Amino acid sequence: MKIAIVWLRNNLRIHDNPIFNIIEEIGDFDHVIPICIVNKEKLEKTYTHNRIRFLYQSILDLKTTFKSKYNVNLLSFSGSVIEIFSLLISSLKSDSIEIYCDYCTRPETISENLEIKDLIHDMNDVNFTIVDAVNTILNIEEVISSDYYSNPKSMKDMQHIFEKTFGKYLDFFNVPKPLTPVINIPQINMSVKNLLDEKLFEFLMSDIILKGEIKKFSTTVDYFPGGETEALSRLRQKITENPDYVNNFSKPSTYSTNENQNPLEPSTTGLSPYLSNGCLSPRLLWQECVNANKKGEHTKPPVSLIGQLMFREMFYLLSRSVDNWDSDIGNSNCKYIEWDEYNEEKITLWEEGKTGFPLIDAMMRQLEVTGWMHHLGRHAVSCFLTRGQLWQNWKYGREVFDRKLIDSDWAVNNGNWLWLAGVAPFSMPYYRIYNPCPSAGTSLNVETKEAKFIRHWVPELRNFPSKYIFEPHLAPEQIQNDSGCIIGKDYPFPMVDRKISRKENLAKFKESLNRQK
DNA sequence: GGATCCGTTGTAGCT
DNA sequence: AAGCTACAACGGATC
Numbered sequence: 213m214k215i216a217i218v219w220l221r222n223n224l225r226i227h228d229n230p231i232f233n234i235i236e237e238i239g240d241f242d243h244v245i246p247i248c249i250v251n252k253e254k255l256e257k258t259y260t261h262n263r264i265r266f267l268y269q270s271i272l273d274l275k276t277t278f279k280s281k282y283n284v285n286l287l288s289f290s291g292s293v294i295e296i297f298s299l300l301i302s303s304l305k306s307d308s309i310e311i312y313c314d315y316c317t318r319p320e321t322i323s324e325n326l327e328i329k330d331l332i333h334d335m336n337d338v339n340f341t342i343v344d345a346v347n348t349i350l351n352i353e354e355v356i357s358s359d360y361y362s363n364p365k366s367m368k369d370m371q372h373i374f375e376k377t378f379g380k381y382l383d384f385f386n387v388p389k390p391l392t393p394v395i396n397i398p399q400i401n402m403s404v405k406n407l408l409d410e411k412l413f414e415f416l417m418s419d420i421i422l423k424g425e426i427k428k429f430s431t432t433v434d435y436f437p438g439g440e441t442e443a444l445s446r447l448r449q450k451i452t453e454n455p456d457y458v459n460n461f462s463k464p465s466t467y468s469t470n471e472n473q474n475p476l477e478p479s480t481t482g483l484s485p486y487l488s489n490g491c492l493s494p495r496l497l498w499q500e501c502v503n504a505n506k507k508g509e510h511t512k513p514p515v516s517l518i519g520q521l522m523f524r525e526m527f528y529l530l531s532r533s534v535d536n537w538d539s540d541i542g543n544s545n546c547k548y549i550e551w552d553e554y555n556e557e558k559i560t561l562w563e564e565g566k567t568g569f570p571l572i573d574a575m576m577r578q579l580e581v582t583g584w585m586h587h588l589g590r591h592a593v594s595c596f597l598t599r600g601q602l603w604q605n606w607k608y609g610r611e612v613f614d615r616k617l618i619d620s621d622w623a624v625n626n627g628n629w630l631w632l633a634g635v636a637p638f639s640m641p642y643y644r645i646y647n648p649c650p651s652a653g654t655s656l657n658v659e660t661k662e663a664k665f666i667r668h669w670v671p672e673l674r675n676f677p678s679k680y681i682f683e684p685h686l687a688p689e690q691i692q693n694d695s696g697c698i699i700g701k702d703y704p705f706p707m708v709d710r711k712i713s714r715k716e717n718l719a720k721f722k723e724s725l726n727r728q729k
Numbered sequence: 730g731g732a733t734c735c736g737t738t739g740t741a742g743c744t
Numbered sequence: 745a746a747g748c749t750a751c752a753a754c755g756g757a758t759c
Contacts, residue, residue, distance in 0.1 A: 365756085366736060464738030514737035523737075588738075631737095634754095639736030641754050647740060718752085725754080 213400070215306040218246045219313035220286075220490075221321065223346050224270045225440040226277055228390035228493035231312045231343050236394045241310075243400045245287060246278060247300075252290040259615055262583025265429035266438035266618040270489050272422055273439025282397040288422065294327045301331070301338055309338045314346035314490070315353070317532040318622040347487075348528045349387050349494050349521065350377060356533045363533055363545070365637050367514040370522045373529070384505060384518060390496040435476060435582035436485050436618060443486035447500060450481045451517075455504035462515040468578070468586040468665050475578075475668035478586050481517070484619035485584070487524070494521060524624060531623035538626045540607055540635070547635040549724045551598070551605040558602050561707055562593070563612050565670075568699075568706035569648040570682055572596050574669035581669075583618035594632040595646045599721050601713045606633035634721065642721045645714055649682035672703040 218231050226232070235241055248271050255264055275286040289296045301309060311328065325342060332338040345351040350373070355361055360376045362369075378385045436442070451458055463480075470477045486492035501517045504510070513519030536542040561567050565576035575589040585593070590613075596602065597609045610629040614620050630636035663681045667674050673684060675695040680687035685699040685706060692698050699705055 368736085368757095462738085466738095519737070591738080637755085639754090641736085641739095641752090643752055643754080644739045650740080722754095 213242045213306045214240060214308045215304060215310070216241045216244045217300065217309060217311045218244060219311060220246055220248050220274070221314050222316050222488075223314040223490035224248070224274050225443070225491050225493065226274070226281065227393060227440065227444065228496050230346055230391060231314065232394045232397060233391045234312065234341075234343065235397070241398050243306075244284070244397050246284065246397075247296075248274075248286065248288040249293055249296050250288065250290055251292055260580075260583065261429040261431065262435075262616065262618050263620065265426060265431075265434070266436070266485055266489065266583065268422055268426045268429065269438030270440070270491050272426065273441050273491075277440060278397075282399075284397045284399050293324045294331060297328055297331060301335070307337060311338065311340045313340075313342055315342050315344040316347070317352060317528055319538075320622075345388075347490050347494065348525055349498060350374075350525050350529065352528055352532050356529055361529075361533070363530060364526050366639065367519065367522065370526050371513070374522065374525075384502045387498055388495060390493055390499055431581065435584050436482060438485070438489065438491065438618075440486075440491045443483070443491040446481070446483060446486065447492060447497065450483070451497065451500045451504065455507045458501050458504035458517055459508060459510035461517045462511050463520060463587070464515060466586070466588070468575075468589055473664040475665050476582075478584075480586060482584075488619045488621040488624070494524070497521065527623045527627035530627060538607075538610070538622065540605060543630075545630055545636050547637075547725065548728060549599075549633075549635060549721060550727075552603045554608060555602075555604060558707070559597075559604060559608055559612075561704075562597050562602060562604075562609075566704055566707075567596070567648075568685070568704040569596070569710070570666045570670050570673055570684065570703075571650070572648050574666045577669045579613075579616050583616055585617070590628065591632055592646050592648060594629060596648050598633040599642055599717055600645045601648065601708050601710060601717070603713070603717050603720065606630065606635065642725075643718055645718065648710055670703070672697050 216235050218235070223229055223231070232244075235244060250267065250271075255267075271286075271288055275288070278284045278286045297311070311332075313325075316322075325340075328340050332340055344353055355373060355377060358376070361373070364370050364373060374385045374387075378387050436446075467479045469475055470479050483492060483497065487494060487497070498518065498521055501521075505518070510516065511519075513522055530545065531537045534543060534545045537545070540546050540548075562572070563576060563580075565573035565580065567573055567576075572593055575585050575593050578589070579585045594606065594609050597604050598606045606629045610625060613625055613629070614622075617625070627636075631638050631640055634640050634642040663678050666681055667676075673681060673695070674697075676684055676687070676697060677691060677695070680691065683706070684692070684697065684703060687695070687699070697703055
């Protein structure tokens with residue numbers, strides 16, 4: 213009997229999943245077993261409830277879809293990857309096993325790949341194939357080893373790479389279309405119990421409690437529910453049915469709230485967690501954007517949605533071609549800056565949203581409760597933590613984001629922190645510092661109109677007049693009294709003098725740069 | 730080879 | 745409301 217194991221790692225979906233098309237093309241498998249592996253203990257130690265909740269919801273949704281669409285059982289395991297594969301291979305009653313999984317640039321997954329290769333090294337009847345371009349549009353390995361590749365630093369560089377890969381840029385690149393879904397996934401009519409031995413079957417029990425597990429990690433605010441079903445429905449609502457929205461999309465003028473200033477729905481697509489967990493194919497999203505673009509005038513990279521997808525590809529390329537991508541040491545994309553020593557008090561105030569800067573605090577509290585934050589909010593809080601106000605190393609902020617964000621993505625998260633801290637060779641002049649207390653008319657002005665976003669996430673300031681909402685400590689005593697919020701008692705004073713720290717940090721950044729010359 | 734331009738999204742104050 | 749200017753001024757690419 214010939215068996216294929218499809219290990220779904222960062223591709224928790226059925227649509228446009230090339231692995232199943234490869235299997236269909238080969239055509240002689242008797243039985244295909246899709247599996248997910250989580251390390252529950254490690255997961256719960258490393259990540260916050262929202263990330264875990266999103267992942268579990270996505271796995272459960274996929275399980276349901278496999279069953280209803282293909283009558284196939286998705287098996288989910290808890291344990292280390294090597295432990296699960298050892299058990300699976302030794303337990304399966306099969307003459308030939310082909311293991312497939314999706315390519316990923318994250319070092320952890322690369323070492324997992326090596327462990328598996330090592331494990332099956334002496335087994336003649338087991339093969340392991342890593343399929344590239346499952347969760348990216350570009351084939352990362354192919355592009356970075358091509359002769360035209362050098363580390364991209366701008367959208368222009370990315371346009372060049374896309375042009376070399378897909379042909380000339382006219383209005384949009386000729387990127388591959390999403391694949392047609394497979395008709396059938398072969399499974400022999402036998403229970404898992406017959407296929408695998410008793411010992412392994414015990415492992416599957418985690419499957420059964422999965423549903424209960426989700427409840428444990430869900431809060432009253434499930435900002436984005438996990439899963440492919442939700443991803444496709446959001447794609448349809450936000451993109452496919454809204455060509456005008458796509459064609460007018462311009463990243464710098466998007467906000468944390470939608471047009472009704474609903475604090476729980478951004479004006480952006482909200483598709484990021486579905487991309488990062490592989491619930492949504494980037495090729496499908498690209499295609500839907502191009503379809504809208506074909507209908508008329510439209511924004512272009514870097515500000516367009518296509519541009520956003522291209523930045524994602526850029527970070528994936530860099531995460532593979534730049535050594536120590538996630539480190540401030542030995543990373544050619546990270547300038548050396550003499551940050552202060554780790555300051556627990558400062559970082560805790562920042563993380564918990566108690567800085568005394570309402571905009572920063574609102575963003576950080578939204579992150580804590582929902583596991584998501586608008587991209588420009590990420591700009592504001594990361595600038596605040598690093599070169600703007602607190603002068604802390606970007607990697608501490610990166611860690612907080614990684615732990616909490618439901619759309620956390622190793623390549624993208626590190627790329628954005630490098631960018632925003634001003635240490636990467638991207639266009640980010642260090643003297644462009646975000647004001648944590650923006651007045652109307654600046655890039656973050658939106659959170660400002662009526663300031664509903666801030667009032668929602670910093671309820672202490674619910675009744676504060678808009679005039680003082682960004683710097684409530686400047687409000688006269690009478691106003692603080694009337695608003696039922698005394699600064700220093702009900703809401704903190706600002707943890708730093710923003711003007712002084714801005715000026716000092718600007719000088720320190722320049723000094724660090726000069727010292728390297 | 731020095732000047733100039735430009736880079737995904739700055740801010741404040743003025744008209 | 746939108747556009748201008750000053751602020752302070754990086755660094756690589758291009759002219």
